[in-house]
Amino acid sequence: MATEKPKSDVQQGTLALMVLRTLDVLGPLHGYGLARRIEQISGNLLALNQGTLYPLLLKLEQEGSIVSEWGASENNRRARFYRLTRTGHKQLQEETRGWNQTAAIIGRFFDAKAEDFS
């Protein structure tokens, strides 16, 4: 643990996007699987209390972005599987566009040189 790089905190609102995108790419997953995948994809650079995932899932479901249904996990335990809905899909597309736009804008600022402003 001690040798790890400093982890960055999860910015507000980004965790939801990560969840939606993971479900979009990998299809239905249960909570534990989702947590593991997010950890993997972020390359262990994220300081995430895995617990915070569950209130978020509940919230996303209430907002209609995802639905859950009971299923069996790999080791045949009963688990709740989450799946992206059409609304969630649309929301993901919107937010992806928004993020790309923001990233592009910020990118321009990083690339900016003094002469660009003269």
Place this chain on the structure above:
Amino acid sequence: MKFLRRLFTRLRNSATRQRNDERLREEMEQHLALETAENLRLGLTPAEARRQAILKFGPIQAIREDYHAEGRVLLIETVLQDLRFAFRMLARSPGFTAVAIVTLALGIGANAAIFSVVNAVLLRPLPYPQPAQLVVVPENRPQTALTGQGMSWPTFTELHDHSRSFSAVAGLAAHALTLTGRGEPSEVSTVSVTQDFFSLFGTSPLMGRVLLPEDGNRGAAPAVVLGENLWRSQFGADPSIIGKSITLDMRAFTVVGVMPAEFRTPFFAQTEQIWIPLVQDPLFSGWITHPQRPHWLPVLARLRPGISFAQARAEMETISAALARQSPDENGWRLGVEPLQQDIVGDMKAPLLILLGAVGFVLLIACANMANLLLTRATARQKEIAVRIALGANARRIARQLLTESLLLGVLGGVAGMLLAWWGVSSLSTLLPAELRQLHSIRLDAPVLLFALVLSLGASVVFGLAPVFFAAGSDPQNHLRESARSGEARGSQRARSVLAVIEVALAMVLLAGAGLLLRSFSRLTSVHPGFNPDNVVKAEVSLPQFQYPKPQQWTAFARDLMVRVQAQPGLQNAAIAAPLPIADNFVDLPFTVVGSPPSAPGTTNTAHYVAASPRYFAVMAIPLLRGRLFSVDDTPSTPPVALISQALAQRYFPHQDPLGKQLIFGFPPYGNTSREIVGVVSDIRDASLSTDPGPIMYVPFDQAPFWGGEVVVRSSLSPAVVTAAIRVQTHQIDKDLPVTDIESLPEAVHASVAAPRFRTLLLGLFSAIALVLSAIGIYGVIAFSVARRTREIGTRMALGASPSSILRLVIGESAKLVVLGLAVGIPAALLLTRYLSTLLFAVSPTDPLTFAAVAILLALVALAAAYLPARRAMRVDPMVALRCE
């Protein structure tokens, strides 16, 4: 839309909360089981596998609570929760809470009280329509440094008829007239005004009408407008007063209107007053036609819209130049234009701003003290906070809780401060110099409340941030592992010391200022005025001009009254004179020395003028230096004589004998009387205690009488007996004569230093508060440091340190704070006290004695504050101290 959706979600959540919570708990437990299984597969022991899973998962309870917080319908609930908790925390340590609230209340109360005066006097516009257009038009005489004088009547007429800068120009003069026919004769303060006076202000009357230009025509029926307060007190608020007749100076005036109580006359603001046309005034109407052009009439004007001060001043220059060409009497006089507000505020501005600065310092000290207290408390609570962080509270939540606590303290302190200010304002208004109190109503109004609210919230955020800053940066593990006592953050101890040093420095500045004012005030009140006011009582008797129009009658009355009063047992030492030193305004008149070359135009010599009966000098204990005093044989039919003061003799008759020389001077109507100097009396301070004695000329009252005067009696009898005798004797001559302005002379002298006493008292009070607060600050730092070092002190004592060396250790620590504080405070005070220099009498703003005295006082108080904890340190039992951890 988003908001609506969220609200809807929250509403639904609150309905299904129970079910959702159950589901969350279930899913979380399942997650932990899976993670534990995974860890077991990696080869961990079952216990460790479970522990690692929980660590990774994060604080379960906090996450669930967070979810619930999100699920609440109203966010206010968490605020209420914070508030409830803050109340509980404050109630649990009543000592701390009391000190904190009192500290804040002192800081905020003092600020609100002073701000209410500043707001009323400096900020709030004058209570007239379009007050910014109102100006004073004084006549100044640059050559003789005479400024702010009244105007001569011809100049006023010229200005009134021809100026293009002003939409209205009005002159006003005030004195007291005698109201008779309604029981005991009384004096009413009367403002005699020219035709445009009421249209200048534009204030509507409460009843009836104001004085119109026609009322100011010669030969018009005498009309009077009553002030609301007088109408209530003297006429029982008679609703049918309009059209009735009242008797002023034995002459009938018709009441045409009543002005509301809020309408106060600039320069002559009295709570009860009346207004009459100047042409109907028994005294001033005579001055209009005076051949000598005395400069007596104060003039107000309203600028035409769009005319700037510069334009108006330029026009005044032109008018002055034209007038000087017409009449040599006007030569050297220049008209000026000053904003009315500035003219009224005058010399109160500097002292008020200084007081505002001083209370600002008090507030800073209070804030430093609060920050100190809260830091100490936060340090003591670090363990509690660490537990809360470990249980999953995030830093923002804790910061919010700490800020809620300090805001709550701020609001409580603010409320207590407003109560203090409310009480303070009522006592401030009675202390305030009379002219300000009468024109401005000082009260805690909306701007003052807003000011106090901003102060208390601002202050609580500022001092509340200090502990938040230190709490947020701390690592909970350290605090849990170590004992709170030894594990205190170094930074916060340093911060507390810095705060204590700042407090000492600020207190030093305030104390230096207060010390200087106090020393100045004691010098001022111990100055010898040149006369002895003790056991002297004065009372004013004035003769109505319509009934007593001739100076011969005035002389006869004065002689008669003196004979009667002096015949009473114990009242032999009685005299009549006008004006009295300090109690009355001085009269400054030009004079020329017979036989000396004529002075250049515009460079007239002037001296103060006093008419006095023979025993005046004995009553006032003014010694005769040369020649003789007046006697009863100096009458209107004997050669005119005069006495001069030593200053006049030295300035105008250097190396000469003034006795036998002639001076030409006089009060109208004796303008150009040549008088022989028969004696020289010693100097007196007649303008004020702080003004050096100037030249004075005295004339026998009988030879140049006024329409009444001040009766002065030196007597060992009680003032009540003396004034009763004066009243009885006056009424035996004429039962309708009012006897007013009864005062003992020491009272009058006391009243003349009201303004310096006011500011000395206030600054003294503020610096006393500062002293106490900074003592509390030092006490807090040292007490906490001793508590923290109990173990170290115990060890020292176990190793053989003597109690006195422990005492030295602790006192040394506080001495360091004090020395640092003084090292900052003394130079700061030296820089700042120069702003006091105009308020100081016979004391330098860097008076070394004062500085040394207050520095020593501050050091002693600070060391005394440190002594209590030091004594506790000396009594530490090494065995207990070592075992306690």
